[in-house]
Amino acid sequence: MNAILVLFPYKYEGMWVFDDPAVDLRREPFVSGMDSIISDVVRDIPDADKGFRLLFSTMPFPGYMAKLEWRREEYGGNWYFCPQLKKEGWLCPALFKYFDTAPPELYAKAEPKGA
Numbered sequence: 001m002n003a004i005l006v007l008f009p010y011k012y013e014g015m016w017v018f019d020d021p022a023v024d025l026r027r028e029p030f031v032s033g034m035d036s037i038i039s040d041v042v043r044d045i046p047d048a049d050k051g052f053r054l055l056f057s058t059m060p061f062p063g064y065m066a067k068l069e070w071r072r073e074e075y076g077g078n079w080y081f082c083p084q085l086k087k088e089g090w091l092c093p094a095l096f097k098y099f100d101t102a103p104p105e106l107y108a109k110a111e112p113k114g115a
Helices: 034-040 094-095
Strands: 005-007 010-012 015-020 024-028 052-057 066-075 075-084 087-091 103-111
Touching: 010 103, 015 034, 024 094, 034 066, 034 087, 034 103, 075 094
Parallel strands: none
Antiparallel strands: 005 052, 010 015, 015 024, 052 103, 066 075, 066 103, 075 087
């Protein structure tokens, strides 16, 4: 497994979604607060709604922008708190396409696709 994973979220019908054919996901939405966290993190990325690169890992890495701390399980997904933004968001069971168990921490960086 890679130490740093990458997704390419974009807006579809007003929602942040991503595709990952490697794990059979198409237009998988970010909901319940995670959409708001993403909007805050990409605020300074031009045309982020058309797509951006999202790097994420269970370990800190140079330049990470947001740390997510596990809070609790609910409805098969998991709630995380972002201390930088003082916001909570839910990651759906698609999280388990990337991890065997819900990580206690996630680190993320958003950047333009062409960067």
